[in-house]
Amino acid sequence: MIRFRRRASLTAPSSVASFDAPSSLRSSVPFGVPLAVALAAALTVAGCSSTDTVETDRDGSSGATSAAAGSDAARPTIRIVTYDSFVLDPDVEAAIEAKLGVDLAISASGDGAEALAAAILTAGRPEGDVFFGVDNILLSRALSEDVFVAHDDAELANLEAIPAALRMDETNSLVPIDVGPVCVDYDAAWFAERGIEPPTDLASLAEERYAKLLVLQSPVTSTPGLVFLMATHAALGDGAEEYWRRLVDGGAQIVSGWTEAWYERYTANGGEYPLVLSYASSPPAEVFYSDGAVTEPLSKVLTETCAEQVEFAGVLRGSANEALATKVLDELLSLDYQQSLPLANFVYPARPDAELPELFERFAPRPAAAITLDPTVIDENRDRWIDQWRKIAG
Structure with a gap:
């Protein structure tokens, strides 16, 4: 039997195992109860268990930043808050860091619903700068809270490459990154x-x-x-x-x-x-x-x-590095990042001009x-x- 790592998404106890699910499913908040109640439960968990958050830097170490000494110590750290099975391709990560002069850190905690609940709980005083992991099932709920920063199209140069059908938030507070049918x-x-x-x-x-x-x-x-x-x-x-x-x-x-x-x-x-x-x-x-x-x-x-299960990302309101966080968000829409998604998270790029790897072209062309x-x-x-x-x- 082949076991594969599954992509994380907003799920409950069952969904997170070895492949994705995709980006597929995990721990916690049952969707059978009204969403407000489910998120309330997740908010309680988020407020009581910060120790479950794992932060990693490009070198794979744990901590708030990978810059320990020398000139790197002056580089700002942009923290991406997400779910625990999110994967950022190391080569693309390094390229973004070099281009923007930042260090990227990942703060991963639970599944998508739990991560969103924590972001709502800390709105205005976030634990990071960019949030990744809201899907179209929870999009309206996420936008009903004052959690994310709105953007003009001009602030996100790569957004024009995203099909209008995937741009479900006209304020660009949350922008589509991938699709996992x-x-x-x-x-x-x-x-x-x-x-x-x-x-x-x-x-x-x-x-x-x-x-x-x-x-x-x-x-x-x-x-x-x-x-x-x-x-x-x-x-x-x-x-x-x-x-x-x-x-x-x-x-x-x-x-x-x-x-x-x-x-x-x-x-x-x-x-x-x-x-x-x-x-x-x-x-x-x-x-x-x-x-x-x-x-x-x-x-x-x-x-x-x-x-279509569409995943979105946005800049967290209250980020101390909002301008740089916006640039990182735009990089998540870049062709290089988009083309890394299939083999990193087993999802499809939101950009239709992003080429799929041969493995996808042969066995899983876009529906x-x-x-x-x-x-x-x-x-x-x-x-x-x-x-x-x-x-x-x-």
Whole structure:
């Protein structure tokens, strides 16, 4: 069995394991309760457990800055506050530091929801300068708090390369950095060996012959599960409730998190379900993390089931280095940084002109028509949709 490091995202207890999930899922705040309550719980944790934050500098050491002596001691440190599985490519990091004359430090703590809760708790007196990790599920909530600094387009020269569809905040307080489509993947060999055609889209998944082959994650405890629930409502509208009844009645298995679904229930890893909710980046991750043991992924993606999970970054209000932090934010939109994202975090660049590595081009090209999730619609309906799902799934 190949295990891979998963990308972190805003998740609950299940999602953070060895690959990504993607950028995929973790500890803590259940999404089954109203978001305000969930964030309140995370705020309590954030206020009581600062010792869980890990700060690293470019040389890999722990501490507030890597500059200990000499001329480097005068270089300002720009701290990126994020979740615990965020990865910054060392070569790109060094290039940004050299270009801007700064040292970069990473303050990583918990999952995305916990990191955001801590940022809300310390608004105006932040523990860093740049925040990375708000996704479109929590975007409206994040913007409702006075946490981030608004920017004119002119302050972020690279922003013009980002498609308008991904720019969901007109104030540029939070700008899109990457896209990690959540999709149903399938065990290609399982279907081929049995002479069965795999499903093709959301509608076919609900057919009884396919529903009984599908393992999903709960939207209450898993980010991919939550994204998939939101996607069914975005794609099917009022038909989403009946769709979920058909999935559940047809035998779809629902587990708590991505790790259990992928490593324990999925046939490619010895389980019994050849259809699994995961990510568009899962196939190249299978190859990348195999240390050469795998040259062709076992899994393929049902691209018509993909939903866009977009991650955003912003400058924290109250940063002592706001001007430099804004420049760092702009570098996260640069072509060099964007092209480092796929193999660092197994997500897709927000910039369409960023080239994908060969591994992605071969096994995970960008989904052409992923379901888009409107943050405002999600914010207005999320808790109701989750309550509705609970009544169906039990």
